[in-house]
Structures are given as C-alpha cells and as structure tokens.
Amino acid sequence: MYEFNVKLRVRYAETDQMGYCYYGNYAQYFEVARVETLRSLGLSYKELEDNGILLPVSDYQIKYILPAFYDEELNIKCMIKEISDFKIKFDYQTHNQNDKLLNFASTTLVFVNKQTKKPVNCPNILKEKLLNTSHEK
Amino acid sequence: MYEFNVKLRVRYAETDQMGYCYYGNYAQYFEVARVETLRSLGLSYKELEDNGILLPVSDYQIKYILPAFYDEELNIKCMIKEISDFKIKFDYQTHNQNDKLLNFASTTLVFVNKQTKKPVNCPNILKEKLLNTSHEK
Amino acid sequence: MYEFNVKLRVRYAETDQMGYCYYGNYAQYFEVARVETLRSLGLSYKELEDNGILLPVSDYQIKYILPAFYDEELNIKCMIKEISDFKIKFDYQTHNQNDKLLNFASTTLVFVNKQTKKPVNCPNILKEKLLNTSHEK
C-alpha cells in the first residue's frame, strides 16, 4: 500500500557483549520507523494519542539473518501492508550500509480508546491519508 | 521437554507513556527467563560463551493479549520445546499476579562459534542435561 | 538515616561491546534499588503515584570505579540520606560478588503533584515511616 525508508544509527548502548546490536532493540527501531512513516504521510502519532487514540502492538514477528554492528547506519524499509477498521499491519526490512538484508519483521497494531482502553475503529484521517496515497501512485 | 518459571518485576524505566510495559521489553525478559531456565538445569549461559559458544536468536514471535503494568511481578513460564544439532527453541508464557495470560512467545537460537561466527553443533553438555532431565520425569 | 541492600543480576541486554555493563544502565538499577528500599519500609512507590504524588529525579551523579560484567549479581546498598519537605536524597554503592566497589552514586528526587506537575510537600506517610525507622535503631 505505502512504503517509506527510515535511517537509524546503532548506538553503543544498543550493542551487547557479542558485539551485535542486541536482538531486542529492533522493536524500538521499528517503532521509530512506523512513526516516521506516518509522519511522511502527514500524520503524527503523537497527535493521534493527544486525540485519544492509542495504537498498542498486538503481535510482532522477526526473523534475524545477519547482525547489525555498532555505528552502522541501518536502512529500515517500513511498509503499511493492511489497514482495516480494527488494525493496521506494518512490515519491515532492515538493511545495513552494504545493502545486506539483516532481518525482516512484521507488527500488527490495534486502535484503542485512551480512556476506556477498549478497541475503537481506525480513525478516518488515517484511512483517508492511506487511501489517497495509494490512489496517487 | 523441560519448563521453568521465572519471576520478574516491571521496572519504572520499562513503562511507557501509555502506562504499559513497553512492547519491546519482553525480548529482554525472555532472555532473562531462558538464562535462568538453563541455570536451573545446572547450565551457565555465561560459561557457554566463555567456552566459545554464542547463541544468537534467529527468530522471535510474540502475541500480546494484555499489557503488564509498573511494579507487577510477572511470572514467565519458559519451555524448552526442541533441541537439535543446530538450534534450540524456547516457548514463553507471561502471566501477571492475577494469573492472567499477558502474552505468549517463541524464540529460536542457533549455536555459533565465538571466533569464526560460523554455525556449530549443539554442545554435548546442553544435550545431555536436557535428555537426562527428560528421562528423570 | 536508613539503608537497604538490593541484589540485581546484569542482563545480557545490559552489556555493551566493551563487555561491560553499559554505564547508562545504573540509573535504572538505582531506580529499582530505591523502590525496593521504600518497599522494605512498607511504602509502595506505585501507591504514592496512585495517590497523586510523582517523584521525578532532579539530579544524579555517579563515579565509576570498576565495571560490572554479564551475569554478575550486584549488591546495591541504597541509603536514604536526607528527607525534607521538598526533596529526598538517596546514596548508592554498587559492589560485585567479590565485594569490590564498582561505583557510588547519588540522586535527589522532588515531590510533584501528578495533575498540576507543581512541587508539593513530602507526603506525611513517607516522613513518618522514615522518622520511626530511625527512632527504632
């Protein structure tokens, strides 16, 4: 439907004693990637929250192929794969500076009311932006 | 094959502004759980590394059902599901203090030579411990 | 005034490629230490927050002497050094399993109203507990 590339540099804090970027850090990288992807569509995740909509993650899968190392600038390709009334699915591919595929991953997020913590429908603004963007292509 | 329960308390640092334990922290919790599970079998992950064997994660999946909150003591049931010459698979179930299932997850780890970073066979000590433990049951 | 010892094991995620426990992790360890220190006095930091009092940190200093390594069980001695109407000061000493001093540190926290984010006086329950504890000694 829509894809966007986000660049991120591996911090020293994010390495482990194996010399790899710790496997648990990618969840955080993908959060950054989807926020920047929404921003590229003119959507602010912060504003969604300020307007009472939370997007908790309901599932996450990642397949690791090669490690990332300290100070490498990673390219995360973030793809919005599916959007429905109830959820939004993002896929990710992480490449290093030599264009090697390091891992690929997927997250599903659901729409939740900030006060009640109950599921709500996808905000119209989000659906419209995505549909328009697809039409333009 | 073998299961072990590990208790872990959610740190303030691990919460996010949604008031939830951040979705990315569980990878770290499961790392702690599998290290303690190995320790309960008389195996030290640290010693494995000191003996030249690394166990990087090759894939990770998690399904989130309910959030964990600050200061909750979580129970992580860690299950060794499969061990072969090439990999070891752990499953996890996280419950909160009210015994609600918060999430379930799975990781596969591979055996790698610390110097060459090439795959190696599962160390005998690990296989023996697990087979003996299963026999004892 | 009051001191309490908290044990904490260095997680793999908390190491860096130097093979040390990353210098930035101690802030989190000290947070755990002061929460457990308050709990040992019958005080729950979570309940303080639920009752509308936040305790943000206003300053933090740490002097590093020796590094901590993966899987080491650290002993953090947490000392309440000073409590006034406006702030509470904790000192910390981290020792490893061989009883070597790794670092010493200090944090000052202030009392803030959760809604207004304005400074408030130290909750009575906190002052009473600490004064009684000191008297008992």
Place this chain on the structure above:
Amino acid sequence: MYEFNVKLRVRYAETDQMGYCYYGNYAQYFEVARVETLRSLGLSYKELEDNGILLPVSDYQIKYILPAFYDEELNIKCMIKEISDFKIKFDYQTHNQNDKLLNFASTTLVFVNKQTKKPVNCPNILKEKLLNTSHEK
C-alpha cells in the same frame, strides 16, 4: 575548546508512565552526542576502538530542570571542555524545540587499552584534531 550540536528525537520506548523521557535515557543521548561531536572533527569512535583504545566513562553528573516529552526533537550541545593525557571531559546542555533548557550534564572518559584494560595515554590523533580545531577559531 570545541562544541557541536546534535539533534535527537525522543522515542516512545524512552518515555515512562509519568509521560516524561525517563531520566536514565540521557546517558545514552550524551553517548550519541559525543560520538557525533567526534565525527564532526573527522574522528570515528568506532575506529578508535578498532585501533585498540576504549573510552569508558569514569564519572557522570546531570542536573534535570525540565522534562522532555515524546516525539520532541531535542538539541544537545556537546562541549569538549578538557583533554589531557589521561582523560577527556565533555559537557552537555539539552534544549527542547522551544529552546527551553531541560538539563545540563558532564562526563569524564578515560583512555584504556582494549586488551589489557589498563589506562593509556590519549591517542595523538585526538589531541591533534582538537588542538588544530581550537587554533582555527
């Protein structure tokens, strides 16, 4: 002696349930800031390590004035204040988008041989770059 500004956006993972950027995260931000400051001088911290020199932090102080919030782009002014044969001292000031001072901090780092973990003298390349840069001003 030398100063450089680094921009960094607060990640969701870095917030806590107070809605603030967790106080412990700044150590990581300052690590990023000093690495980028060295890079602006044509120095790669990664290469220093590859050449056998580690720079562990020997002390760190921070004074918090105002919190940072989710998605804010922070400006970290990083200042090299002192460089001697044995150590290098960086000061930091963090401002938010409205140019409010959020905190100021200081770290001292020492030079250590990667193999022996013993103190070594400041690498010449580092001293030369800094002296030349100061002369140019």
